[in-house]
Amino acid sequence: METNDKQLSQNKVNFDEKKESKILTFLKKHWFVFFLIVVIITILLWAIIKIQIVEKRSLKEKEQLVNTYELKMDSLHLSNMELTAKVFSWAIRSEMTRQNMEQVNQFFSGFVKEPNIRRVQLIDPVTAKVLLSSDKKDEGTIIENSLILQAEKSVRIIGETGDLIINPVMGLDTRIGVLVIEIEKISHETNMPQK
Numbered sequence: 455m456e457t458n459d460k461q462l463s464q465n466k467v468n469f470d471e472k473k474e475s476k477i478l479t480f481l482k483k484h485w486f487v488f489f490l491i492v493v494i495i496t497i498l499l500w501a502i503i504k505i506q507i508v509e510k511r512s513l514k515e516k517e518q519l520v521n522t523y524e525l526k527m528d529s530l531h532l533s534n535m536e537l538t539a540k541v542f543s544w545a546i547r548s549e550m551t552r553q554n555m556e557q558v559n560q561f562f563s564g565f566v567k568e569p570n571i572r573r574v575q576l577i578d579p580v581t582a583k584v585l586l587s588s589d590k591k592d593e594g595t596i597i598e599n600s601l602i603l604q605a606e607k608s609v610r611i612i613g614e615t616g617d618l619i620i621n622p623v624m625g626l627d628t629r630i631g632v633l634v635i636e637i638e639k640i641s642h643e644t645n646m647p648q649k
Contacts, residue, residue, distance in 0.1 A: 531570075532610065535637055536619055540608055543621040543633045546576065550623065550630055555586065562588045565635075572616055573636040579603055579622075579629045605632055615639060 481488065542565065549557045562574045566588035576586040577597050584592050597603060601611065602620050606629075611618040616638045623631035 532617065532637075535570075535617075535635070536608055536610060539619040539621045539633065539635050542635070543623050546631065546633055547623045547625070551625065559586055562586060570638045571635065572638050573634075575634040575636075576623070577602065577632040577634060579632050585631065602632060602634060 542561070545561060546558055549555070549561070558576065562576075565571060566574055573592070574588045575584050575592060577583065578585050582597050582603055584595050584597065587593050601609065602618075605620045605622050607622065609620040611620065616636055619635045619637065621633045621635075622629045623633055
């Protein structure tokens with residue numbers, strides 16, 4: 455029985471050697487093919503990594519371009535609003551000198567309907583009272599902001615929820631009013647892919 459066990463174990467070892475030798479001979483015989491497969495896998499891995507690096511770089515560049523575009527658009531929008539406020543103050547001045555406050559009120563009602571315009575107020579610089587406002591609850595209230603009351607030229611105040619454009623309404627030699635236009639912040643909706 456012992457000899458049978460020895461013979462079985464020796465046969466097993468011989469079988470494993472033959473099996474190993476078949477695998478080794480196959481590898482030795484086809485070494486160039488396996489070398490080419492390894493080279494191809496290495497090239498593919500390198501290409502995938504390179505593509506990911508390029509995609510990340512292009513995504514960053516796209517974000518920078520979008521941010522630059524939004525800043526330029528904001529700047530352009532605000533400069534247009536400042537110019538509009540200046541021209542609007544001239545129209546208010548024209549109607550105030552004619553004592554036509556009803557027409558000024560109509561201007562306010564129409565102007566506040568424009569996009570991004572939240573509120574328009576006309577303030578008396580002497581009494582600091584709101585003479586006219588697009589929001590009628592504000593009329594008659596006292597303004598305590600000295601920057602608004604002492605504005606001698608067009609001023610823009612940047613806030614978190616919106617901006618204020620302050621324009622003095624000039625008579626012949628003095629300020630007859632201060633025009634305050636409150637503008638909402640512009641929201642930028644980008645179609646950036648979410649990951």
